[in-house]
Amino acid sequence: MSPTAAVALAATYQHPALAAVETRGFLSPAGVEIAFLLVGLVTLGAAIVTVTTRQLVHAALWLVVALGGLAVEYLLLTAEFIAWVQVLIYVGSVVVLLLFGLMLTRAPIGRSPDADSGNRWAALTVAVAAAAALVWVVVDAFRTTWIDLDVPAAGSTRTTGESLFQNWVLPFEALSVLLLAALVGAIVLSRKAKPEPVEPKPSTPATGSAPATGSAPTTGSGPTIGSAPTIGSAPAPAPAPAEAPAAPAAADAPDPSEGGVR
């Protein structure tokens, strides 16, 4: 008796959801849903090619397809301003920055066999498990939830600007300060070692006394970035003997090997 009751309970439990699905026509999707699905397939395919291709420059170019597809999805979701910001910032600047980064790190043109690390199967397992869990939870949670796209555009420039400058002014201004900090930080990080010609000057009078040579690199290593290029690009013989007594043998061992590689 109890199994039939359970079945009947399950039937009555599932019925409203199915009815709600059928009234909205789950099996006959609207045109915008079909467009969303097709663009989503293109986006997902481009993203998968981005993370699996062995040609580094092609990965950046497929990323353009994925991000552009996402901009189309934003347009389909009536978020117009975000769509154009996406095109402007991601496709216009981020991918260009990535291509410049690939160029400056001397990425090989053509197939590079070691683009993937050795743990790609573990990564694949983790990603598939996460995808399965997330999709299951999300589909189960939002099975009967519908977006009403017939209302006037939720993300037009007017409404976005009004909300941004009425309710979100303080975070907006704080974000501009953060962008300034990021700009200054990127410039400081990527600056060539200007203090390098200045650095041998204290070391040349300091060669007379052994403790003074130990103190000279420590003052130079206050800005760690400033001192690091002198280690890598040290053609001058002056810093090399200064480091040899200061650094232990364990820290000294990697340096000649990397100098030999490049």
Place this chain on the structure above:
Amino acid sequence: MHLAYPVVLSALLFCTGLYGVLARRNAILVLMSVELMLNAVNLNLVAFDVWLSKAAEETLRSGQALTLFTITIAAAEIGIGLAIVLAVHRNRGTADIDRLRDTAERPERSEKAEASA
């Protein structure tokens, strides 16, 4: 539109980016995968904002505002990240994450040093 479409696409994109972060060796490819993950989050935010657009006065349109903030922070992140990768490449001659093991655990390294000695 069914809310499951954008949300499922966002989940799949996020997991694609997760695979890229875990499986890639070049640091710039890892940054690309991070961008994919951030974009998945953006799609989620936009979808939920449009879903709740009836209550736009109560939610302050927080979804789209947060999406704009995320895009800005992603731009800052990619700038700083590329600067760090370039500095590492300039100093070490490589941008491969597998080879940057300076902060690996000490005992393993001392064993290697003893084995090589």
